[in-house]
Amino acid sequence: MPEGLARPVRVMLVEDHAAFHRALATLVDREPDLAVVAQAGAPDEARRHAASVGFDVAVMDLGFPDGDGEALIGELRRAASGAALPILSNSLDPTNLKRATEAGADEVLPKFAAPGEIIGTIRRLGSG
Template sequence: MDDSIRVMLVDDHAIVREGYRRLLEKEGGIDVVAEAGDGVAAYRLYKETSPDVAIMDISMPGRGGIDVIRQIRQWDPHARILVFSMHANSSYALQAFRAGAKGYMTKSSAPELLAGAVRNVARNRSALCPEISAALAATRLEEEASALESLSPREFEVLRMLLDAKSTEEVASALNLTAKTVANYHYAVKSKLGVSSDIDLVYYCMRYGVVSPLAEINPA
């Protein structure tokens, strides 16, 4: 009987997926059974293949990873999802866990940590790289950061897409929402973070590392 861990890879860069595949399959006992380059394909392939572990990027074109995690967990409450992201910010990790992820690793993590994280998540255990563990510990020491933690996964996903210069209409299309609903989320995010304008929203997110200094928000 084959006891290999069946893995689905989700990343919008094919070369990154190929690197993950080679790294994991070299370890032995891990088989990559599906690959997806966007959120829509990830959800479809998850339902088709039912992998033991889904390795999910957060920042992808269209529907982002956090929203896909939430969607998959609604379809399969026992889904085991490991986020592998370039974002080393505690806010992203908290939102991923809130959406239903079991682990969070940064792409700067040592390669040998990925296979161990996959095995932990397959056993329904949590997996955190040292970088995220330290970031989460530091977040607990900053009271103001709790405002970002108060955002729901959907609010955070709308915020992420707006910070990625997506228009209200583009966000609505990607998340299957109306433009009015997106505008309501946009307003709710600003209210929770205590900012009144999109410029203030960008500065706030820069302060807490949610967006790089060069990113710009696309006003609604």
């Protein structure tokens, strides 16, 4: 990276729906100040990445066929104590959202949020 430029915000994506996962990775990677450093389609894969890859923001889903997203929030929080953990979720059920924030999620956005809102959230949470 050229001298004088800040390091990009390092983003890990944790999403089990392949099409959404690819679209989100493309969206993030188009931003010069953001970089996807890891992608996981399941909680076990996210745990492996968290142990080996430094990240500033882990954008994740809550629902996984083979694991509990709420438990994963706590695990990622312990693996990277300074990282931000925004959630993108299909479910806007207030009970699920409350449990996610109680588990340590920094913010919850609907998956249908505008791309600019998602990028803005990643940027804001990753910068501070």
